Amino acid sequence: xxxEFRTESLSHHCALExxxxxxxxxYLREGHTVCVACQPPAMNADTQRCSxxxxxxxxxxxxxxxxxxxxQCQGTWKKIRQLEHCSCPPVHSxxxx
Numbered sequence: 001x002x003x004e005f006r007t008e009s010l011s012h013h014c015a016l017e018x019x020x021x022x023x024x025x026x027y028l029r030e031g032h033t034v035c036v037a038c039q040p041p042a043m044n045a046d047t048q049r050c051s052x053x054x055x056x057x058x059x060x061x062x063x064x065x066x067x068x069x070x071x072q073c074q075g076t077w078k079k080i081r082q083l084e085h086c087s088c089p090p091v092h093s094x095x096x097x
Contacts, residue, residue, distance in 0.1 A: 002037045002086040003053050003079060008062060010075030017070055025073045033080065035088035042096040050096035054079035068097050 010028050017025040028034075038050035049055055054063050057079050067073040 002035050002083045002088050004033055004035050004081050004083065005054070005063070005065075005077035005079055007032050007034060008076040008078055011073060013070065013072035014067065014075075017073060019069075022067075022069050025067055025070060028073075028075075030075075034077070034094060035083075035086075036094045036096055037086050037088060038096050052096060053082070055082075 007028060007030055009030060014025040014028050017023060036053075038053055042050045044050070052063070052065070054061065057063060060078065062076045062078060064076055065074060
């Protein structure tokens with residue numbers, strides 16, 4: 001499944017990332033919608049959920065995120081909705097880890 005979030009805030013460290021494999025961090029923006037896929041091995045075999053997916057969060061709850069590979073690139077987002085069938089666009093598409 002996938003979860004759509006609206007980015008509420010992000011640290012300035014994301015824009016400073018220059019390593020080739022991590023340049024995507026430069027394109028994160030406050031107010032943008034991002035789509036995050038939950039798939040193995042991040043998915044818990046028992047619960048069939050990914051940690052941090054905001055499962056019981058209503059739309060007003062502020063949730064925290066952190067980019068893998070640069071722990072200083074972090075911020076907050078709010079859950080918009082969960083999609084049982086992923087249709088994440090290639091841009092602004094991420095994976096839970």
